[in-house]
Amino acid sequence: MQTMTSRRDLLKAALGTAAIMATPDSLAGALSPAIEKAAPGDLAASAFRQLRLGEVRPAGWLLRQLRIQADGMGGHLDEFWPDVGPNSGWLGGTGESWERGPYFVDGLLPLAWMLDDDVLKAKAMRFVEWTLTHQSPDGMIGPASNDDWWPRMVMLKVLMQYHGATSDPRVLPVMTRYFHHQLQTLPSRPLRDWGKYRWQDEALVVAWLYEKTADDKLLALANLLQQQGFDWVANYANFKFTGPTSRAVLSKTAIGGNKDEGMQTHGVNNGMGLKTAAVRYRFNRSEEEHANFAQGIATLDRYHGMPNGIFSCDEHLAGLDPNHGTELCTVVETMFSMEVALATFGDPKIADRIEKIAFNALPGTFTDDMWAHQYDQQPNQVQSSLNSKPWTTNGPESNLYGLEPNFGCCTANFHQGWPKFTASLWMSTHDGGLVATMYAPCEVKTKLQGVNLHLREETDYPFRGTIRITVSPEKTLRFPMLLRIPAWAKTAAVHVNGTLTEATAAPGTFMRLERSWAAGDNVEIRFPLEPTISRSFQRSVVVERGPLVFSLSPGESWVKLRDRGLTADWQVFPTRPWNYALAVDEVSGAKLKVVERPVPARPFAAEAAAVAIEIRGRRLPSWRSEDGVADPLPPSPVTSAETEEVLALVPYAGAKLRVTAFPQLAPDPKQSSGTS
Numbered sequence: 001m002q003t004m005t006s007r008r009d010l011l012k013a014a015l016g017t018a019a020i021m022a023t024p025d026s027l028a029g030a031l032s033p034a035i036e037k038a039a040p041g042d043l044a045a046s047a048f049r050q051l052r053l054g055e056v057r058p059a060g061w062l063l064r065q066l067r068i069q070a071d072g073m074g075g076h077l078d079e080f081w082p083d084v085g086p087n088s089g090w091l092g093g094t095g096e097s098w099e100r101g102p103y104f105v106d107g108l109l110p111l112a113w114m115l116d117d118d119v120l121k122a123k124a125m126r127f128v129e130w131t132l133t134h135q136s137p138d139g140m141i142g143p144a145s146n147d148d149w150w151p152r153m154v155m156l157k158v159l160m161q162y163h164g165a166t167s168d169p170r171v172l173p174v175m176t177r178y179f180h181h182q183l184q185t186l187p188s189r190p191l192r193d194w195g196k197y198r199w200q201d202e203a204l205v206v207a208w209l210y211e212k213t214a215d216d217k218l219l220a221l222a223n224l225l226q227q228q229g230f231d232w233v234a235n236y237a238n239f240k241f242t243g244p245t246s247r248a249v250l251s252k253t254a255i256g257g258n259k260d261e262g263m264q265t266h267g268v269n270n271g272m273g274l275k276t277a278a279v280r281y282r283f284n285r286s287e288e289e290h291a292n293f294a295q296g297i298a299t300l301d302r303y304h305g306m307p308n309g310i311f312s313c314d315e316h317l318a319g320l321d322p323n324h325g326t327e328l329c330t331v332v333e334t335m336f337s338m339e340v341a342l343a344t345f346g347d348p349k350i351a352d353r354i355e356k357i358a359f360n361a362l363p364g365t366f367t368d369d370m371w372a373h374q375y376d377q378q379p380n381q382v383q384s385s386l387n388s389k390p391w392t393t394n395g396p397e398s399n400l401y402g403l404e405p406n407f408g409c410c411t412a413n414f415h416q417g418w419p420k421f422t423a424s425l426w427m428s429t430h431d432g433g434l435v436a437t438m439y440a441p442c443e444v445k446t447k448l449q450g451v452n453l454h455l456r457e458e459t460d461y462p463f464r465g466t467i468r469i470t471v472s473p474e475k476t477l478r479f480p481m482l483l484r485i486p487a488w489a490k491t492a493a494v495h496v497n498g499t500l501t502e503a504t505a506a507p508g509t510f511m512r513l514e515r516s517w518a519a520g521d522n523v524e525i526r527f528p529l530e531p532t533i534s535r536s537f538q539r540s541v542v543v544e545r546g547p548l549v550f551s552l553s554p555g556e557s558w559v560k561l562r563d564r565g566l567t568a569d570w571q572v573f574p575t576r577p578w579n580y581a582l583a584v585d586e587v588s589g590a591k592l593k594v595v596e597r598p599v600p601a602r603p604f605a606a607e608a609a610a611v612a613i614e615i616r617g618r619r620l621p622s623w624r625s626e627d628g629v630a631d632p633l634p635p636s637p638v639t640s641a642e643t644e645e646v647l648a649l650v651p652y653a654g655a656k657l658r659v660t661a662f663p664q665l666a667p668d669p670k671q672s673s674g675t676s
């Protein structure tokens with residue numbers, strides 16, 4: 001009989017930093033039934049736990065946003081896009097049988113449960129039912145016409161969410177049979193291509209199932225996936241891709257050269273790969289994994305970071321100039337990776353970053369009605385047109401707004417962005433409490449320590465800085481409530497039932513309020529929201545306020561390119577100049593004039609923007625565009641003899657054309673004491 005300690009050693013070996021080389025058979029032998037059944041506690045506990053799907057529901061502007069998604073392309077795609085329509089291979093048809101069906105349901109299912117929308121639930125359930133009821137005798141799931149491991153990894157994430165919402169007893173046995181089949185088959189049919197670079201998305205589900213079943217074979221499978229998969233942690237520790245990916249290198253790749261370089265610089269692969277350290281930590285318990293995760297983010301920021309919180313990839317890593325683009329799949333996959341890491345490590349910095357992506361890059365790449373999206377968005381995006389673009393490998397349609405510009409992966413995959421963000425707003429703690437990880441209006445109905453609890457969060461955050469939380473436990477209950485204080489919130493104030501708390505609201509921490517909570521108790525958080533100036537490529541200036549990034553809109557003239565079923569493809573042209581330099585620095589930025597208006601029906605719409613910032617600038621005639629792309633940013637500071645103008649910046653997401661990183665004007669010599 002082995003002790004728990006030796007069992008933990010086995011777990012470490014299963015996904016250690018120095019993974020043991022073993023065939024699955026010898027591993028399965030090593031983890032033979034002689035070993036006592038593992039307790040779920042054998043896996044490293046994640047810092048926070050996700051609530052069950054449906055326990056967090058959107059309210060206020062976030063409810064309107066999810067409803068827009070459901071009433072837009074998100075809820076209607078299956079009605080006119082064949083790849084997720086009734087002939088999908090994931091419904092037993094002869095149509096698309098790869099990733100698009102699973103991608104679609106990975107977001108549609110949580111959207112449906114969050115909105116408690118029976119029509120959407122029925123649409124998602126068609127795919128879930130077919131998958132659960134068409135497992136092969138050998139354990140394989142999915143369309144028989146395509147045996148790629150990769151799309152199944154996505155469907156496993158769907159089933160995990162579905163089980164969270166319903167506890168359907170069919171889910172765990174189907175998953176178990178599939179994983180056993182894969183453990184047997186992987187040695188002769190190993191991970192390749194996408195699956196090799198995305199194995200961590202399956203290992204995540206393996207850990208989830210292991211917590212429920214303590215099935216030893218799952219540890220062997222996790223080990224095998226890691227052995228066959230790409231080592232993302234080592235990739236970021238010894239990072240080779242420090243500049244824009246070369247099209248020449250990739251074209252050599254296409255004719256049988258180094259295919260791996262194309263995969264390793266692929267934006268979506270990187271977005272998914274970021275979660276690897278968090279997934280490994282569950283198995284190997286190594287405290288280094290938190291630092292490994294942070295290193296992945298810092299590395300991408302350093303060489304490819306964009307002012308909207310994401311990294312460039314069009315569709316391979318593209319460097320620091322904000323005229324480069326980021327694929328929508330990368331936006332939603334990076335958010336999901338960070339949501340996993342946030343729960344795993346309980347690090348408030350991760351939540352700061354998710355908010356920045358969710359409130360800027362995510363809505364910024366859709367029309368406000370969510371009937372059209374881009375493949376690539378640019379922080380400095382001065383035209384969305386068919387012109388050739390600076391992309392490394394993407395085609396000329398990549399920044400059009402439409403049904404499937406460039407390629408249809410994002411059309412199927414974008415659905416997960418808002419629903420999974422909403423599901424992650426509140427999590428539970430291991431000592432029977434709740435944690436507000438990120439902020440947006442919502443409601444929570446859950447059980448804490450066996451007591452039913454209803455919580456209401458009312459706020460117009462991120463457009464405003466005040467958040468009001470009302471708790472109503474069924475009976476008075478003592479529990480800790482953790483509130484994230486963002487790193488930018490230097491002077492946050494937190495009141496409980498109207499009294500300023502003595503607990504410290506230190507920026508970049510979770511503030512802990514532990515008390516007996518009675519029905520109707522409330523917490524009011526006031527975050528300071530003042531404009532700040534941050535620096536981007538070539539010492540350009542970027543205006544932010546809390547989690548929102550601000551952009552100049554050069555006006556929009558929408559020109560329909562073609563109808564596409566229930567939607568259409570659009571080019572967008574500017575109606576005003578865009579090439580301004582700004583007269584602002586880190587000190588004067590805090591004094592910029594802020595104009596607040598009610599949050600519009602479409603929350604991020606620019607025509608009546610919920611918040612705008614006035615700023616002085618001058619045109620910079622030498623900064624031009626070619627083929628619809630802004631020239632590379634000139635190094636700051638710059639000078640301009642043009643007339644000074646007052647400009648209104650709006651939230652990044654509202655400006656479908658925009659300039660976000662601006663050259664900084666040198667101080668005006670007429671206003672300084674010296675003359676030259």
Ligand SMILES: [Zn+2]
Pocket residue numbers: 327328329330408409410411413
């Ligand atoms: Zn995509």
